[in-house]
Amino acid sequence: MTDSEIARRHLAAIGVARELGALALDYYSNREKLAVSMKGAQDFLTAADGAVEQRFRERIAEAFPGDGVMGEEAGGENAENLWIIDPIDGTSNFARDNPHWCVSIGFLRKGIPEIGVIFMPVMEELYEAVRGGGARRNGKAIRTSGEKDMGRATIEVGWSARLPYASYIDLLHKVFSSGAQPKRSASGALGMCYAADGRTDAYLELHINSWDVAAGVVIAREAGAVINDFFAGDGLTKGNPILVATPDLAETLADAMALSRSSLLKPA
Structure with a gap:
């Protein structure tokens, strides 16, 4: 895969993350639509989880029809070009009107993580990175604290x-x-x-x-x-x-x- 093909997927992931964040935020802001249920003890599920993942699968099928998708809700199989989606990470927070939740999109090429995009809609914070290209929050470079103690x-x-x-x-x-x-x-x-x-x-x-x-x-x-x-x-x-x-x-x-x-x- 060429650098331009990776770059195209990176830009697509950012755009889709923002679209999915808006969709999730609509559910979050209209709580009567959430239909909260439980997959297990402390394992929340809402209507938004399935809707967001389904939208993601549609967008990837349109833009990159040969790529595979694996998601928390609908599963999937390994592929040479593989997208991995957590439609709402922090669902227990989401279900309880706590803003600490996000949409998480990763892309692996032959098993190697190449792209990461994580969008926190309530706070409008978007983290993104491409392997070898540094990491950013809302376009500004980020680094660890460097703490030693x-x-x-x-x-x-x-x-x-x-x-x-x-x-x-x-x-x-x-x-x-x-x-x-x-x-x-x-x-x-x-x-x-x-x-x-x-x-x-x-x-x-x-x-x-x-x-x-x-x-x-x-x-x-x-x-x-x-x-x-x-x-x-x-x-x-x-x-x-x-x-x-x-x-x-x-x-x-x-x-x-x-x-x-x-x-x-x-x-x-």
Whole structure:
């Protein structure tokens, strides 16, 4: 795939993200349309999730008919050119009238994350990156905080219902014991962006799905973060742990998560 073909997809992803954000925001602002239901304990679903993902599939089919799509709601299969969509990341926030949610769009070429676009409609913040081209928020370059001291660090620790509660509590204990301040905001995609943008110093989650991170791994690495090799093994279809951190904190946090230091990828 040529640079121009990647660039075309990048621009398309930005445009579609804004369109999808407007669609989601219409649901968010008209709460009688939400039709909130539960897929499981603390696993919210709204009418907006399906509508946003379906619109995305239509737009990709029109613009790039040979590309594959994988989404949180309708699934999908691997493809040489693969789009991965989380129509609303932070659905529990979305359903409760909390503005901390986003649309997340990633693009992989032969399994390599190439493009990431994450749009937070309520705050009108758009994060985007192309592999090798840096990362931006609303057009301005972003970088990690560069924090080196755990005693000064703020670390977001995501929670997964797919693992025992004890695993999450143990990781929180390790973060507290290191001297860092943990937090949780219930959007993995935005958690990665905030670590990339220096709003926090790291994002950790012991298990997360590919649609939550496909965009964020590009943005974070291009912003100077260390990440783990999320798409190793069955990461695409079954998920993996995710670590996003400033370079000087990454190894300590990998140890806390029982991740091999060899799985860490240096910043772009």
